[in-house]
Amino acid sequence: MTAFHNIVVVGGGGAGLRAAVAIAEANPLLSVAIVSKVYPMRSHTVSAEGGAAAVIAEGDTIDEHAYDTVSGGDWLTDQDAVEAFVEEAPKELLRLEHQGCPWSRRPDGHIAVRAFGGMKKKRTWFAADKTGFHLLHTLFQTSLSCSDIVRYDEWFVTKLLSDEGRVHGVVAIEMATGRIETIIANAVIVCTGGCGRVFPFTTNANIKTGDGMALAYRAGAPLKDMEFVQYHPTGLPFTGILITEATRAEGGWLLNKDGYRYLQDYDLGKPTPEPVMRSMELGPRDRLSQAFMHEHAKGRTIDTPYGPVVHLDLRHLGAQVIDTKLPFVRELCSKYERIDPVKELIPVRPVVHYMMGGVHTDINGATPVEGLYAAGEVACVSINGANRLGSNSLPELLVFGARAGQAAAEYVRTLQKGSTSAAYAQGRDEERRLTKELRKHDAGTERIADIRTEMQTTMEDGAGIYRDGDSLDKAFVKLHELRERFDRAAVDDHSTTFNTELVALLELDFMLDIAQSIVACAIKRTESRGAHQRTDFPKRDDEKFLAHSLVHRPNKVEYLPVTITRWPPGERVYGR
């Protein structure tokens, strides 16, 4: 079977929906499709809690937002991209407001903003602590008014069709029926989000398996800055459920086992009763997660069956602040920890949360593969550099989702008609491969879950918050072994109807590629910067590494200089 659309968007979360609407607005005559392995409102954007940063408050400036973002990213951000981002972010958030997003308000009816880690001014818009949920549902429900967008809900994309450096569509499986379809397109925008499931302990949903990164990588697009993996400092033990940074923005404290606000020992400022911007608990995520590791080494964390924890203390905020600003946190603590943060301490530990790296794109979301675009967490523009600031990812997916949509629409408009016969042939090849792949795994002897678990442990042990040459080399060898074992993975399910075991196999296939690319980039970067901390190379090295890693398949790493416009590299200063 084959279908045709001018533009196919892979992924129906925040970036994908924003891109699709941008295309429909740019040229209503274009046929646009969203292909997603889940219904759009199930996408992981839904889990974002704390807020979305954009300059709107009096006394704030876009230059300050830019500087916070650049310094927060340890100068690995491309400053031209950051300037575009901070300029366009307020317009995107206002646009959502006009579409009905229930942003939290001041008593006078204007948009309220809150503090956030690494930000010098209060500029984070929020919808209580369910910002991603409201943002996603507003985008999705508004997209329903745009009947021109065709949706392939619960279709799993297995391959991008590409020929002579140009993309021609995708091959996807309809999960309900097992039908494999070639979808020809003039352009493809990948908006599939991150890959937290490569690690064992993550805030990321089950669907975050790096599909789009692997699809683009296999189609010839390089991945950028993959060694930069963000650990959020406050996840619930066992589940890894995120406890938003907004808890600290509202005044929460991080305490070690002695009840001591330990961040004061790590050059993050002095403790004060009220929160201070860019200080202590409002420092950047990389520095806070690293401080936890040191605290643990000193024996000052608390042991639990699910690893060491510290405590997040919200008790002094009182029930009223918690119920109006952080109701979801109270709900999550009650459900998953059976505690009440109004009266009790919340156990937390660092947890894999976000990929700074992703598919290499320019400022318009274009990858080096003609007709292939990427936006959102799957992409690396890069505005996040070596460490993303909290509340920059939601505006990022809007700004660059819109840009990618507009750029793809423009590309399609100027496109010379080319032959798609090679794409059809590739589509048929992929159908054959999938059928064969399934048959091959009939006789498999290894459990998918075992290989996946070993991959995850390998990544945590080898490429966690602190890494070194040894741990990374070992991880690389182990991943190679797991790739061999993957060939013997068993698929017991032979049904074509909603075969989630087949999907798990294909996801693991993608994740193994991504895991290797992360380790390959981390091995080569012999410095420490932001979220990439090498104990054998503890210093930042601007001479050699003020540059993005670009990894080409298979695992070949080269470097691309960072774009500096107005902020020359300097020291990251927090709390002083």
Next chain:
Amino acid sequence: MARKRTTITMEVTRFRPGEDSEPTLQSYEVPLRKEWAVLDGLNHIKDHLDGTLSYRWSCRMGICGSCGMTVNGKPQLSCATFLVDYAPGPVRVEPLRNFPVIRDLVVDISDFMTKLPKVKPWLIHEGETPEGEFLQTPQEMDEYKKYSMCINCMLCYSACPVYALEPEFLGPAAIALGQRYNLDSRDDGDRRDVLASAEGVWACTFVGECSTACPKGVDPAGAIQRYKLTAAVAALKDFLLPRGARR
């Protein structure tokens, strides 16, 4: 003293329409741990005991709405329902009721996906859009806030006796989402043609099961009752007032 139970039996529906003649229950023994949700039990089965079991899940924090199932007879989010609360078991896990089954615990929700756009769940604003934000006080937001909390998990449809009998019924979540926009101070839309139709609020007999089942406190039953009043008053105005004075 008897040894503390360390496992629990899960009885899970298995069914492939077209291949199996009818649904059957399959029993699995899974570890009983205090942190484990019903979903963790299913994941244990999938990963270690039986890879052929099919179900949906994603965020495992009660916000994506994927993992609705019938647990011991009640519609629940399986990620937010805990095995220890069913000890010593067995705990029975079945697909959501009132939906066609695609496979095992996976149900077909395309009926809802078709109905949702009918209530026009988007902001309809007449007149100019302001340059800045629309002003909306916290009190004005409170008018619609709880109706905006719907995660589309379908537990309310599964609980609704009217939807079970009248598949044409728009259903609790869709109506609540229509009301969410009706009550938004920024919205000037008219959704009466859909909400006040035979398939809309009037089909509801106010059993209230939807509000009991809702894991997010949306209260669809309240939304429906409130809209019945709105629709009745509007109908009366249509009858009594000249055209220009009806708003």
